[in-house]
Amino acid sequence: MTVYLLTRLVRWGSGLLLILFISYAMMFYGAGDPIKRMFLDQEQGSLVLEEEVLEALRKKYGIDQPFPEQFRRYLAKLAVGDLGFSIREKRPVNRMVQVRLPISMQIGFAAVLFMVIVGIPLGVWAALHHNSAVDQFIVGFIVFINAVPIFVITPLLLWFLVVVVGIMDVPYGWKGLFHGQVILPVIVLSFGAMPTVIRQTRAAMLDTLSQDYIRTARAKGLTSRLVIFRHMLRPVLIPVLTSVGLIMIGLVNGALFIELIFNIPGFGHIAITALRTVDYPVIMATVFIGALIVMVGNMLVDLAYPLLDPRITR
């Protein structure tokens, strides 16, 4: 068990390191001189800074160092939780993340909750009525949601709800998790990984339905509700749990679009602004946090898996 945990930890830890290295190298060789970028918006023909001043600034921020040294310093800072200093906004990235990330996380959790509450029952329902009209409708719904990207479905849905039906205004901005405006973004965000949840549930349910112990449970006269909740829920939930990584990726990718469309000042909003203005400490931070969220999700699943399914002993 300890060996299993350790190999998992090394696997994901080294992966995160690789991602950091690649993105840092890209930024280092691609973004241009950060000190010059820092004064870019004050340029207007009056850039009077002497080369010595620039040099002193480079020294101050440690940008005069070679790549390995800079990357080492970056990692050392990251290890104590310092994400660096935004070039364009001229404030610590930590502070930006502290304000914005919780907003995205609230929406993300709400979306996961919606996915579980709606997705798992739909998957169970489809499997219980295998090959019936209900099943075909749900499978068709999965294909639809899975194929059409979020940035296509959202405007069409908005147009339908706002212009055609006229039951709502365009939700714009962030007014807290319990404001009605949050409903549409959460639902649309949950579409990203909803097909995975439904499909996994349905497949696992179909598989479990044909097991001998279910037949035994039925044969000894248990009600079908009891059979479903007592005997089937756990084997069905395990495969769903394995797709947590995919769900996380869906949430992070979806946040980019959702927050742009609905103008929600969250994590995705930071990422897009930073990419557009080439604010590379912020870009690094968003890639790091995005990868961390997914990898921690994956690692937790790896760790929880042997606990849920005792057959996995390694």
Added chain:
Amino acid sequence: MAATVPSDRLTSLSQPEEVAQRNLWKEALHRLFLNRLATLGLIVVVLFILAGLAGPYITPYDFLEQEIDNALAKPTVQHWLGTDALGRDILSRLLHGARTAAFVGFFTTAISLFIGIVLGGIAGYVRGLADEFLMWLTDVTMSVPGLLLAMLMNTALKRPIAAWFDDMYMQTKNPFYLDTLWLDFVLVFGALAFISWPGFARLLRGQVLSVRETLYVEAARAIGVDERRILTHYIIPNAIGPIIVTVTAGVGGAITLESGLSFLGIGVQPPNASWGSMLSDSFSLWISFPHLMIIPAATIGVIVFAFTFLGDGLNDALNPRQVIKK
């Protein structure tokens, strides 16, 4: 059956064998056409490819031509799909966007497939440590939010490459280096291939691993069929089905990703037309002028569906074990 045939008679056997193979493909095509949705998908995909190839030559207007007096026009006889906020003909831009989408779809998939064949093939043949390493690399790449990584790569590489082209122009005065519009495309291909190769690599590895262990390959080896013939007549025909399916899905996926990047303002940049940027351009206007939003949105939707249906249909058609469902 073939195992009883002495190896010197194999040449005489090759003739009927090839006939049988052609029938296998014909059979698959037949099965594909039995599936209505897949046939529809195939038709849309063919139309889309034609539009991508011929688009700029059959557009009624230049896709950049602006008629400011006639901006935001609803669909009319002159402009079948209306005009956008700058008075550009939407149909022309849509057709030009089809070219962008087709280029990105096919080149990105080709690059990813190439990387997949090389890495997946090596991992499948060599196995051992190389295989472990590849699996780790695919795991890591797949566990990063791909869009972020693609955007990072696109942003980071654009500047140095543009600067390099400037330098080259200064040194050589070759006008080739002035035209940097297509660089956007190359960057997008690269960035998208960078995040989509793991799927192909895993598939190729799996195919190599499973097919090389099959009994018919072993039997062919036992009766002395030479390695090249094993590869061309035994392994490739049996491994290619899932690859065709994945490539079809991959092209659709790459088109989606590219529109996503352009939608976020990071993919193929103006003045090149992309469906994603057409969609995001419509954003402040769609309440009053819904056609600006609905047309590109519906186009992306239809194309993505066509690739999905075609992929599903091919998946059924190319699997000989599949029972034909009417």
